[in-house]
Amino acid sequence: MEFLVATGLGWVTACGIYLMLRGRTFPLVLGLTVLSYAVNVFIFVTGRLWVAAPPILAAGQPSADPLPQALVLTAIVIGFATTGLLIEMALRSRHESGTDHVDGVEPPSGKARS
Template sequence: MNVSMEFLVASGIGWVTACGVFLMLRGRSFPVVLGLTLIGYAVNVFIFAMGRLWTSAPPIIGNGEVIADPLPQALVLTAIVIGFATTGFVIELALRSHHESGTDQVDGKEPGA
């Protein structure tokens, strides 16, 4: 059985996305933050995989041979910085919600109460 690298990357992105969605549907704040982070990672790997990985190829400047596209790498680097800032902001919102409501439930109410 010959499994291609594209299949492995696509299934890995799918699993990370599925785990992120599962965690986002939980009732507590911390799993929701982890789910958002996992979905961000899946999107970053998806964008990076769309740009293809070339070996020994110069970026943009070339004389007719295969050239590497630097745009996906630039987009992923920017997305990593924005994702880090967004994660910090969401963690701060979760901490503030826990401080104000006394629970870490997303809706602010304990189950069964």
């Protein structure tokens, strides 16, 4: 199971990085969002999942660690705000430059990049 989770996190991280390296703003926003999902799952997995374990310490019973859950909840809120800010900046850049390329320069018409 650990190998499956690690492989899945690796693929999601690789997809997020690939999308962030694209030349347009929409894949950049998607890549940042996917990468933040991968980081959230990684933080959550580090806390190990306990079944039917109370979050409060009791004598002789295993307890769930609430810290990764709190960190992921905070990261979701921060990621949502960051995504909103990035979308607004991309829209403003599109309005100012007339193109949705990250560098603001449209490629020549004969050599269009995807």
